[in-house]
Amino acid sequence: MSIEIQNINKTFANYTALKDINLSIKTGELVALLGPSGSGKTTLLRIIAGLEHADSGTILLSGADTTNIPVRRRQVGFVFQHYALFRHLTVFDNIAFGLTVRDRGRRPSRAEIAEKVHGLLKLIQLPDLAKRYPGQLSGGQRQRVALARALAIDPRVLLLDEPFGALDAKVRKDLRRWVRQLHDELHITTVFVTHDQEEALEISDRVVVMNNAVIEQIGTPQEVYDHPSTPFVCQFLGNVNAVPSEYFRGDGVGFVRPHDIEISRAPNGTTIESIIKYQNAAGPIARLELGLNGSGQTIAVELPRDRFDALALRQGEKVFLKFREVKEFSETGS
Numbered sequence: 605m606s607i608e609i610q611n612i613n614k615t616f617a618n619y620t621a622l623k624d625i626n627l628s629i630k631t632g633e634l635v636a637l638l639g640p641s642g643s644g645k646t647t648l649l650r651i652i653a654g655l656e657h658a659d660s661g662t663i664l665l666s667g668a669d670t671t672n673i674p675v676r677r678r679q680v681g682f683v684f685q686h687y688a689l690f691r692h693l694t695v696f697d698n699i700a701f702g703l704t705v706r707d708r709g710r711r712p713s714r715a716e717i718a719e720k721v722h723g724l725l726k727l728i729q730l731p732d733l734a735k736r737y738p739g740q741l742s743g744g745q746r747q748r749v750a751l752a753r754a755l756a757i758d759p760r761v762l763l764l765d766e767p768f769g770a771l772d773a774k775v776r777k778d779l780r781r782w783v784r785q786l787h788d789e790l791h792i793t794t795v796f797v798t799h800d801q802e803e804a805l806e807i808s809d810r811v812v813v814m815n816n817a818v819i820e821q822i823g824t825p826q827e828v829y830d831h832p833s834t835p836f837v838c839q840f841l842g843n844v845n846a847v848p849s850e851y852f853r854g855d856g857v858g859f860v861r862p863h864d865i866e867i868s869r870a871p872n873g874t875t876i877e878s879i880i881k882y883q884n885a886a887g888p889i890a891r892l893e894l895g896l897n898g899s900g901q902t903i904a905v906e907l908p909r910d911r912f913d914a915l916a917l918r919q920g921e922k923v924f925l926k927f928r929e930v931k932e933f934s935e936t937g938s
């Protein structure tokens with residue numbers, strides 16, 4: 605099911621949470637809403653779901669205006685970061701919940717519900733945990749059960765609001781790959797909210813970068829990473845160094861990513877003198893902090909481990925930098 609978001613505005617008291625939001629999501633697409641806390645992601649998700657009303661604007665699901673369609677008729681599945689499961693219900697009953705609360709006419713039989721739940725338990729790779737209670741599951745297992753519960757109603761749209769936000773890094777990484785695979789199997793139109801740029805870039809077909817109630821940029825992960833259209837997007841997607849104005853020609857601002865900097869021992873025409881303040885080579889990438897001569901500014905650099913080892917740099921040593929790629933923005937931000 606496609607989602608058309610047209611001219612959506614939303615304010616809370618005097619606070620603007622969403623300002624003229626426009627976005628088209630194609631059937632079967634997985635879109636990430638990425639932005640810092642408070643940028644309006646959850647508000648937009650709740651408006652799509654019908655849990656919140658926009659002040660103005662329209663949401664079309666499969667081309668049909670949803671303004672007067674109640675939440676329970678929208679066939680939308682949700683997963684939230686917290687409190688996703690009913691603690692007093694078993695895993696089985698949690699997953700079955702959306703089916704058991706249906707009106708008589710639309711409710712499947714007990715046998716049909718059981719078949720559906722067992723199918724979903726297999727899908728989330730927890731076939732043996734039907735009788736457990738949420739308190740007897742790990743955080744990652746709980747969120748998989750929450751996803752199964754959302755899928756039980758055969759949603760036409762899946763809305764995931766920071767579903768892995770409370771889990772530790774390793775589990776989060778495993779789960780996001782798993783969600784991506786699941787999406788490739790099921791092709792349910794999905795909106796995935798996150799403030800984690802790595803997660804958004806890895807999981808989605810397209811990323812929608814939000815900031816201060818507006819959409820800053822929409823594009824594939826590679827487009828937004830390689831060609832950020834605003835300074836905000838550039839800074840939010842991965843680490844950057846602000847480039848001092850004397851090192852590039854434009855009259856706006858410039859940024860260079862830590863891995864777009866070369867280090868050498870000898871100067872050549874375009875290199876920039878600096879001192880190694882700190883270096884750490886734990887892992888495949890060595891991270892360095894360099895002090896620029898004069899300005900006192902610190903520049904972060906990342907080098908592949910073999911390059912770092914070959915250079916055999918020492919703390920306090922003077923080296924020369926070259927910025928391979930500077931992303932420049934005019935003062936107005938584009």
Ligand code: ADP
Nearest residue numbers: 616619621639640641642643644645646647648
């Ligand atoms: P995000 O999910 O990106 O962190 P939200 O959509 O939750 O952002 O919130 C956007 C802004 O709107 C925040 O500043 C938040 O405080 C405000 N906000 C959200 N919901 C309400 C509400 N029910 N009442 C008042 N302000 C709200």
Ligand code: MG
Nearest residue numbers: 645646647765
């Ligand atoms: Mg939120």
